[in-house]
Amino acid sequence: MKVLSVSFENYRNLHDGGLQADETTNIICGLNAQGKTNLLECLWLFTGNRSFRGAKDQELVSMGNPDRDCVLTLSFESGGREQQSSLRVTGGRRKAEKNGVMLKSAGELTGAFCAVLFSPDHLSLVKDGPSFRRGFLDTALGQIRPTYGKLMAQYSRTLQQRGALLKDIPHHNDLRDLLDVWDERVVRLGGRILFERARYTAALQKQASPIYEGISSGKETLGISYKTALCDHPQSLTQVQWEQCFYEKLRQAQGEDIQTGNTSVGPHRDDLELTINGLSARSFGSQGQQRSVVLALKLGEANVLAQSIGEEPVILLDDVLSELDASRQEYLLNHLKGRQVFFTCCDPAGIQLLRKGKVFFMEDGCLKEGEES
Numbered sequence: 001m002k003v004l005s006v007s008f009e010n011y012r013n014l015h016d017g018g019l020q021a022d023e024t025t026n027i028i029c030g031l032n033a034q035g036k037t038n039l040l041e042c043l044w045l046f047t048g049n050r051s052f053r054g055a056k057d058q059e060l061v062s063m064g065n066p067d068r069d070c071v072l073t074l075s076f077e078s079g080g081r082e083q084q085s086s087l088r089v090t091g092g093r094r095k096a097e098k099n100g101v102m103l104k105s106a107g108e109l110t111g112a113f114c115a116v117l118f119s120p121d122h123l124s125l126v127k128d129g130p131s132f133r134r135g136f137l138d139t140a141l142g143q144i145r146p147t148y149g150k151l152m153a154q155y156s157r158t159l160q161q162r163g164a165l166l167k168d169i170p171h172h173n174d175l176r177d178l179l180d181v182w183d184e185r186v187v188r189l190g191g192r193i194l195f196e197r198a199r200y201t202a203a204l205q206k207q208a209s210p211i212y213e214g215i216s217s218g219k220e221t222l223g224i225s226y227k228t229a230l231c232d233h234p235q236s237l238t239q240v241q242w243e244q245c246f247y248e249k250l251r252q253a254q255g256e257d258i259q260t261g262n263t264s265v266g267p268h269r270d271d272l273e274l275t276i277n278g279l280s281a282r283s284f285g286s287q288g289q290q291r292s293v294v295l296a297l298k299l300g301e302a303n304v305l306a307q308s309i310g311e312e313p314v315i316l317l318d319d320v321l322s323e324l325d326a327s328r329q330e331y332l333l334n335h336l337k338g339r340q341v342f343f344t345c346c347d348p349a350g351i352q353l354l355r356k357g358k359v360f361f362m363e364d365g366c367l368k369e370g371e372e373s
């Protein structure tokens with residue numbers, strides 16, 4: 001998978017224009033607040049996901065010209081042929097086309113163009129609560145199985161409907177019978193999510209652990225496991241077994257759920273446990289160790305994705321070089337051979353490591369191709 005070119009109109013602070021990408025390394029260099037992350041975000045949007053900055057669609061439109069559409073176009077190579085996707089933000093909503101055909105939603109772009117992104121915000125994956133780690137699993141799975149996003153949306157909707165019913169039951173006891181119907185739906189959808197997440201976690205552990213060992217020069221071991229209150233050994237369950245576990249626990253929790261009006265067990269409560277040498281990375285990891293864990297997770301994600309789709313995803317690394325010491329930078333660059341990478345950096349010193357590829361300079365939203373210095 002390779003970006004060939006990208007163009008943007010009326011997008012964030014970027015001046016209308018674009019870039020012809022190098023098939024190996026692309027470095028976007030510039031001072032703070034010039035538009036480097038905006039450019040990576042533009043590439044990321046073609047994965048069919050929403051902005052990694054949690055932005056609303058309208059926020060993508062240039063503030064200076066809010067009534068004009070924002071139009072992004074990507075030309076990329078995938079499956080041995082050149083393809084085109086485009087995104088238009090109009091009336092506050094994203095619309096997408098793939099190879100000239102209008103899609104029902106921008107989410108349908110998922111699976112056509114695949115990328116793995118590291119941004120400094122991803123340190124939340126280690127530092128913050130379980131919802132970030134669930135989000136990581138769900139985004140990663142969404143690129144491997146394009147129907148996974150729909151499954152998640154159906155699960156959330158069903159959970160909301162079960163929640164509304166739980167809140168009504170204390171006032172209308174006859175509604176209790178209806179709960180069985182919703183429980184079965186929640187379990188059917190949730191069982192699939194649990195199965196996919198646990199299987200993905202096992203694949204990720206296999207890929208990310210050796211990478212972490214490499215980053216830490218063989219001194220430390222990274223553990224990754226799916227953590228759920230539903231069962232003790234989540235690695236080896238079939239989808240039917242997941243449904244059975246979930247159903248059992250959901251029934252046990254029914255009384256409590258009616259009291260609180262919330263569903264207390266299920267994939268929406270689970271977590272990804274990350275350990276360094278057997279100790280929680282969140283509670284005991286140093287800054288550098290936590291950073292390395294996130295990098296190993298992201299590079300592991302890229303490997304699992306490559307195995308699954310049969311092509312290397314594009315790697316987007318926002319501000320990663322400045323955070324790593326020389327040996328870690330070297331490891332990272334060696335590890336990325338054979339893949340197309342987009343780096344952003346503030347410090348032109350990062351460019352010294354670049355032996356092959358293109359350098360772009362971003363200044364006040366204006367992108368220029370530069371000479372290697």
Ligand SMILES: Nc1ncnc2c1ncn2[C@@H]1O[C@H](COP(=O)(O)OP(=O)(O)OP(=O)(O)O)[C@@H](O)[C@H]1O
Pocket residue numbers: 011012013030031032033034035036037038039059060061062063064319346
């Ligand atoms: N919709 C928008 N319209 C106009 N400007 C915007 C819009 N959205 C964001 N910006 C501006 O874009 C600027 C550049 O943001 P960006 O995050 O890409 O900078 P950066 O080059 O990555 O900086 P840093 O090195 O600090 O990470 C910000 O100052 C922000 O205010």
Ligand SMILES: [Mg+2]
Pocket residue numbers: 036037038318319
């Ligand atoms: Mg930035």
